[in-house]
Amino acid sequence: MDMTETGQRRLQTYVLVTAAYNEEKYIRRTIESVAAQSIAPRKWIIVSDASSDRTDNIVREYAMRHSFIALHRITEDHPRNFAAQVNAINFGCQLLKQEVFDFIGNLDADICFAQDYFERLFERFGSDEQLGCAGGFICEESNGSFRSRTANSETSVAHAIQLFRRSCFDAVGPYMALPYGGPDWVAETRARQLGWKVRAFPDLHVHHLRPTASAEGLLCGRIRQGRMDYSFGSLLPFELLKCARRVNESPRIVGSALRLYGYFSCLLRGEPTLIPEDLKHYLQHEQRQRLRDLLRQAPLG
Numbered sequence: 001m002d003m004t005e006t007g008q009r010r011l012q013t014y015v016l017v018t019a020a021y022n023e024e025k026y027i028r029r030t031i032e033s034v035a036a037q038s039i040a041p042r043k044w045i046i047v048s049d050a051s052s053d054r055t056d057n058i059v060r061e062y063a064m065r066h067s068f069i070a071l072h073r074i075t076e077d078h079p080r081n082f083a084a085q086v087n088a089i090n091f092g093c094q095l096l097k098q099e100v101f102d103f104i105g106n107l108d109a110d111i112c113f114a115q116d117y118f119e120r121l122f123e124r125f126g127s128d129e130q131l132g133c134a135g136g137f138i139c140e141e142s143n144g145s146f147r148s149r150t151a152n153s154e155t156s157v158a159h160a161i162q163l164f165r166r167s168c169f170d171a172v173g174p175y176m177a178l179p180y181g182g183p184d185w186v187a188e189t190r191a192r193q194l195g196w197k198v199r200a201f202p203d204l205h206v207h208h209l210r211p212t213a214s215a216e217g218l219l220c221g222r223i224r225q226g227r228m229d230y231s232f233g234s235l236l237p238f239e240l241l242k243c244a245r246r247v248n249e250s251p252r253i254v255g256s257a258l259r260l261y262g263y264f265s266c267l268l269r270g271e272p273t274l275i276p277e278d279l280k281h282y283l284q285h286e287q288r289q290r291l292r293d294l295l296r297q298a299p300l301g
Contacts, residue, residue, distance in 0.1 A: 012122045014103040014163070016044040017092030019085045024054040026110035026209045031062045031069070033112040038119045041068050043099050045092035046109075048073045049084060055109075070095075083177035090174045104169050106184075108160035110210045111138075120204060121163060132168030132196025133188050135161035136204030146207050150249050157200045159184030160208060168196045178274055180228035186275055193282045222255045226262025233273040233280035238287040239263050241294070 016034065020027055027046075034044060046059050048071060056071060063069040072095065078084055089106055096104065103125070113136065125131050135157035139146040157163075162184055164172070172190045175183035188198045229239055243256040273280055 012039065012103065012125070013042045013101045014039075014105060014118065014122075015096045015099050015101045016041050016105045016107050017089055017096060018044070018046045018107045018109050019049060019088035019092070020046055020051060020055050020059070020109040021049040021085070021088075022051050022053045022055060023109035024051075024058060027055055028058055028062075029112045029209065030107065030109050031059070033115075033117075034107070035062065035066055036115040038116050039122070040066075041118075042101055043096060044069050045095050046071050047088040047092045049088045050074055050076075082179065082181040082183075086175045086177040086183050089183075090177075093174065102166055103163055104166060105161070105163035106159065106175075108208075111160050111206050111208055113161075113204075113206045117204060117206070118163075121201075124199070124201060125165060128197065130195070130197045131165065131199060132172075132191045132194075133157055133162055133164050133198045135163055135200050136206045137200055137202045138208045139205050140208050146205070148202065148205075149208075150246055152200065152202070154200050154202065155198060157184070157188060157198060158206075161206050162187065164191075165196075168194075171196075176275070178228070178231065180224055180231050180274075182228045182232065185228075185232065186279065189283050189286070190279060192286070193279065218251055218255065219258055222251075222258035223262035223265075226259040226264075227266050228262075229259070230263045230266040230271065231274040233275065233284055234263070235284055235287045235291075236263075236267075237291060241291070 018030070023030075034041065046069065048056050048059065050073070056073060059069065059071045063071055072092065074088060074091065078087075093104065103122075117136065121134060121136070124134055137148050137152045138158045138160065140149050141147075152158075168191055171194050172187050176186050177183070178186070191198055226239075229242070234242075239260070243260050246259075247253050247256045249255050275283075
């Protein structure tokens with residue numbers, strides 16, 4: 001961790017932003033998790049994107065108890081899509097620019113974690129100055145208990161819990177608003193391209209209270225994820241391997257098949273990719289390297 005001029009260990013400061021739309025079912029548990037942290041955030045901007053349920057009232061209730069919580073409401077009429085969520089997050093980040101902090105994090109409004117989550121995460125940042133983006137492993141409920149989801153990877157941090165070192169976040173820039181989602185993937189890929197490390201830690205559990213892609217329906221969500229992969233320029237062999245490794249994700253087999261359908265539907269229509277060319281080429285370079293690594297590890301016949 002950073003040291004003061006006197007050589008004593010300095011408390012890390014961090015700020016958070018959350019975009020929330022009609023999250024009354026889950027947001028209370030998220031707020032209680034943050035409020036219970038052993039190291040409290042300096043500021044937490046919760047952006048209510050014109051919520052029509054009790055989300056705003058719940059946030060105001062906790063803001064009266066905790067001075068670091070601030071509610072901001074977006075009221076302008078706009079389409080409900082992934083771009084809207086990203087725009088709300090970026091709006092919150094702009095409001096936080098005037099704050100003094102070491103780290104900035106994005107939190108979804110449907111997660112919860114242990115009270116020492118951020119303290120333990122800062123220990124990891126403190127031991128590696130090149131660590132630019134980090135978080136825990138997402139756990140989702142299965143048969144009555146929370147388990148690490150299949151998609152977890154130590155080299156990728158889920159959008160729901162991305163925490164950036166400020167210098168890394170400033171270099172990466174704001175989240176990209178994309179029609180098929182995936183701003184987290186773009187941000188962490190850019191971070192690696194700029195020389196930062198990205199790491200998710202399996203021992204830091206984050207409970208995701210709503211299954212991935214369930215807000216739009218699991219079947220539609222898997223198709224959308226395939227289109228997202230294509231829009232980033234993901235290589236076809238890499239996409240085939242990814243879907244093969246995720247056949248056990250809900251809905252089993254069907255989910256992977258629908259993800260491939262989403263990818264191929266864009267491929268056959270000749271749709272353009274949606275991220276900057278330099279970033280797409282870097283992503284493809286990473287994917288080729290991972291494919292080569294897997295081939296080296298494959299047993300000889």
